[in-house]
Amino acid sequence: MSTDTDHAVPADEPQGRPGGVATEAPATHPDGPTPPRRWLGDRIGSVEVLAGLLILLIIFRDPLAGALDDPRLQTWTTVFVSIMVQAVPFLVFGVLLSAVIAVFVPRSFWARALPRHPALAVPAASAAGVVLPGCECGSVPIAGSLIRRGVTPAAALAFLLAAPAVNPIVLTATAVAFPDNPEMVLARGLASLVVAMVMGWLWLRLGRTEWIRMPRRPELDDPRRGRAFWAAVRHDVTHAGGFLVLGAMAAASINVLVPERWLQTLADNAWLSILALAALAVLLSLCSEADAFVAASLSQFSLTSRLVFLVVGPMVDLKxxxxxxxxxxxxxxxxxxxxxxxxxxxxxxGVGAVLL
Structure with a gap:
């Protein structure tokens, strides 16, 4: 007959996990288990970062006050703030409209609306950028969703290039940035539209379907449209707004740090100025709703070279x-x-040589 002592665990055998593997007993506290030690809390949030910056500003207020008296810094601040004040309203409106398009416009709309023949669908999709605009950050996932819904890749890619450049928001911003040169609006819209169509037709001729991998934006698939809308807004503001700040800082730095004679040397050479501003458009990665104000600040350069900046930027940049x-x-x-x-x-x- 077995007794309870037959199955008792010997006093010298470690207790815990099966197999005699000892486990450390949790530390005790008079009022319960000892809470884990936290040095900086669960995480450092924006409030903590702001408090740290304020403390640093208080500590270094005297050196900062002296630095702010530097005329170059004052010029830099003036250029930066002026670009941001002019550009932010267009950026916000463009992001909101892009989110509305991505969330509330049915993805099957374009498959039904565009011509069935691929060569005719390319100009139709390019012109659709006027009706259904969006920033370049939003046009990439929208183009992917069009391809998933059966739109020919050539038309979807033409829309990807045209939408950020020929939509009313961008053209209005260009008119505000160049009040004395209304022809810049026509030149930008026409050149961007032609580039989008040419690239669509080139894809029909030379492109291969296996080069494309389908995109996915999980936040846009949320069945609750309000939540998907605000997720899209946060995503686009974070990306486009960050690049706008960097672009405004770069433009202000160019105006202050680069010697005027260097800029004038580039500006005086037609081809160097064009290549320089084309490369600058790729590097700055500005949002199309705001790039006209940066281009307008580069007044040393010709209108044609600044047109190149405005056409290249929304179609090819680092982001x-x-x-x-x-x-x-x-x-x-x-x-x-x-x-x-x-x-x-x-x-x-070519467009600049004819219209500007």
Whole structure:
């Protein structure tokens, strides 16, 4: 007969997990388990960061006050603030409209609305950017959703290039930035539209479907449209707003740090000025709703070179190349971006020579 002592655990055998593996008993506290030790809390949030910055401002207030008296810093601040004040309303409105398009417009709309013949669908999709605009950050996932719904890739890519450049918000911002040169609005819209159509037709001729990997934006698939809308707004504001700040800082720095004679040397050479501003558009990665104000601040350069800046930027820049590589694949981005850059450069120069 077995007794309770037959199954008792020996006093010297470690207790805990089966197999005699000892486990450490949790530490006790008079009022319960000892809470884990926290040095800086669960996380450092925006309130803590702001408090730290305020403390640093108080500590270094005297050196900062002396630095603010520097005329160059005052000029830098004036240029930066002026660009931001003019650009932010257009950026916010563009982001809100892009989110409305991404969330509330049915994704099957374009498959029904565009012509069935691919060659005719390309100009129709390019012109649709006027009716259904969006910033370049939003146009990449929208183009992907169009392809998923059966739209020919050539038309979807034409829309991707045209929507950020020919929509009413961007053209209005360009008119505000260039009040003395209304022809800049027509030149920008026409050149951007032609580039989008040419790239769509080139894709029909030379493109391959296997170069494209389908995109996904999980937040846009949320069945609660209000939640999906605000998620899209946060995403686009974070990306586009951050690049706008960097672009405004870069433009202000160029106006202050780069010697005037260097800029004038570039500006006096027609081809150097065009290539310089084309490269600058790629590097600054500005949002299309705001880039006209940066271009207007580069008054040393000709209207044609600034037109190149406005045409190239919304179609080829660092953020778009990285987004296209992540969304469609590197094989696509490494072919599409350089070709778009060359086509945009040539067409913008041609349109500028005729209209400006």
């Amino acid at each position: 778009l190349i990285s987004m296209q590589a992540g969304v469609f694949g590197r094989r696509f981005a490494f072919r599409f971006a350089p070709t778009t850059f060359a086509v945009a450069l040539l067409i913008a120069v």
